[in-house]
Amino acid sequence: MAISNSYPNFPSDCKSLLSKHLTKEIYEELKNKKTSSGFTLEAAIASGLENYDSGIGVYAGDLESYDTFAALFDPIIEEYHGFCKSDSHVSNLNAKDLNAPNPDVENKYIVSTRIRVGRNIANLPLGPAITKDQRDEVEKQASQALNSLDGNLKGTYYPLDGMNEEVSQKLIEDHFLFKAGDRFLEAAGLNRNWPKGRGIYHNDEKTFLVWVNEEDQLRIISMQQGGDIKEVFQRLTSAISKIEEKIKFSYSKHLGYITSCPTNLGTALRASVHIKVPNLAQNYAHFEEITNKHHLQIRGINGEHSESVGGVYDISNKRRLGVTEIQCVQDMYDGVVELIKVEKELALG
Ligand code: ADP
Ligand code: ARG
Secondary structure (H helix, E strand, C coil), rough: CCCCCCCCCCCCCCCCCHHHHHCCHHHHHHHHCCCCCCEEEEEEHHHHHHHCCCCCCCCCCCCCCHCCHHHHHHHHHHHHHHHCCCCCCCCCCCCHHCCCCCCCCCCEEEEEEEEEEECCCCCCCCCCCHHHHHHHHHHHHHHHHHHHHCCHCEEEEECCCCCCHHHHHHHCCCCCCCCCCCCHHHHHHCCCCCCCEEEEEEECCCCCCEEEECCCCCEEEEEEEEECHHHHHHHHHHHHHHHCCCCCCCEECCCCEECHHHCCCCCCCCEEEEEECCHHHHHHHHHHHHHHHHHEEEECCCCCCCCCCCEEEEEEEECCCCCCCHHHHHHHHHHHHHHHHHHHHHHCC
């Protein structure tokens, strides 16, 4: 899958949205275009050409990419989020509007809850096109803003550069830190100058964390054991508004919060639980029927592209654009309520 200057040949079993939507005509229309930060079609599709098993296969280098390469991005965005060119995005981060009482007060099914949003700084390129100096500047601005937080958000910024291997490994195993060397990010140019400019901020309890310069410049994360989804959301929204007092994030009326991967546009929010459903796991078609009905995605428990361990799965909202943050969390909540109900019935035989 060498990247060449001609229309790529996708293998017949390639299922990526890139392979579906990059027609010869669109390729010809876009192949010589460039954004003002120098991002090209070749760079946008590099990850999907290097990794034919991609689900999507494209990344944006800047806000302008979504316009310059709209002929490719628009149909991908439409298929992933069900969101058309004529739609507009509305944000709602008001935790008061969320109706999500703990669906598992006895703590039998939900191991932990995590909600994250991606954010990128306005008027800077996104990770795939950022320069080293700009990335270092992001780290500086982010760590300064984070170091000013107080109360339950007060914590410390730990740069990845120079972090002890045992410490980073333990953070990864405990689901707090991103992994190094992701091949999808690598091919998208998102791992350049690794580990410089990357890091993690967290409070002592590790219930509030921020990843710096991974797939997006900031990933703002709230997580805790158990199923108190509302508490997790409240902590997240209060952190976002405090960080927004210091940093202006890239936002467009049409696409919402701008992210490097089109799957994260809009709310850039992924609300997930790690949930124990061994009986549903044995009835996978039924499991998927429920998750599809509620617009949910099933992942393994060690992050994207990982496997389930012991009947525990990561269940999260799939759509993020054209729905509010409240709706994203509500999708996850409603699906989890149904999964628990069916899992209980299956356990009774
Ligand atoms: P994201 O794009 O949301 O960062 P990943 O699937 O790469 O998604 O997950 C990042 C990390 O967060 C992984 O270590 C994963 O195990 C962890 N994680 C995701 N959801 C939960 C959850 N509900 N509870 C605990 N850890 C979680
Ligand atoms: N580029 C990868 C693919 O196409 C990941 C897409 C969605 N996930 C993400 N982390 N952005 O499969």
